[in-house]
Amino acid sequence: MKKAILVTGAFGLVGSDLVPALQKKYGASLVFALGNKTIPKDFRGQLVKGDVRDLSSLKKIVTKYNIGIVYHLAGLLSVGGEKHPDLAWDVNLNGLRNVLDLARDEHLRMFWPSSIAAFGPTTPKDMTPQHTVIEPTTMYGITKYAGELLCQYYHSRWGVDVRSLRYPGLIGYKAPPGDGTTEYAVHIFYGLLKENAYNPFLKADARLPMMYIDDAIRGTMQLMAAPADKITVRTSYNFTAINFTPKELVTEIKKLYPTFKAAYVPDPAKQRIADGWPKSIDDTQARKDWGWKPEFDLPTMTKTMINGLKKKLAI
Ligand code: AKB
Secondary structure (H helix, E strand, O other), X not given: OOOEEEEEOOOOOOHHHHHHHHXXXXXXXXXXXXXXXXOOOOOOOEEEEOOOOOHHHHHHHHHHOOEEEXXXXXXXXXXXXXXXXXXXXXXXXHHHHHHHHHHHHHOOEEEEEEEHHHOOOOOOOOOEOOOOOOOOOOHHHHHHHHHHHHHHHHHHHHOOOEEEEXXXXXXXXXXXXXXXXXXXXXXXXXXXXXXXXXXXXXXXXXXXXXXXXXHHHHHHHHHHHOOHHHOOOOOOEEOOOEEEOHHHHHHHHHHHOOOOEOOOOOOHHHHHHHHOOOOOEOOHHHHHHHOOOOOOOHHHHHHHHHHHHHXXXXX
């Protein structure tokens, strides 16, 4: 019998696009979407309710549905993690440890996302190398870096085939924006279409690495399909597409909507998080090991976001 796939955090920014992509590739009957609270009414597919902090119920799900691969996406983001540090530790790290234990005991393959948030203020900011100084200063970043080391440990100690990407800021329209720092670049499109105005909560020149969601999904599936002997990084791969500042994004939007209004009103707490992160990323290792190559640039991403969101909001 064919093994099935479990996606935790299935209704977040990544899951909302990854689940349909996996359904298309493997068939909807083999993809199980694990949700906790926010389950969209229009979801079509196999739904399981659960909490990644509850190991025994995860175990039952894996056995009952004959799961062979887990995409473990559930977790808090950077801003949410600063509001609720204890919860961020519990969900992000204890949740990951549970899934890694399951992967070891039940021989599952596994994907888990790290983030550019694993880096910190002492990391080189331009073209941040794969192997470099890593001293994160947010709870989210700490859980990501500790998580990367945990993944590497489970691989070297028990041979768990767990693979990971350091996601940059991801931009997509299917799920509502999460509680993150790069999420201004998602909120801005809602502001554009609803009010023709949006004030980014970061400085005009706050450059951050970013990626359109289709690239992220393609890269994630490509990494998981690569032969194991090609995977030379078992912490998490640097992974990037574009980088831009709030001002550059506003300029791009104004090419299509010249009357769009934006003023930069930095939120000190969010700006502090952004100040600790890289501006651009060197993802040579991902390109070399498993052929990573992004497709979306800033103009294509902007047009695609606007068209997609217009349809979603029926505008
Ligand atoms: C956040 O801003 O918290 C996330 C991330 C870059 O991991 N989007």
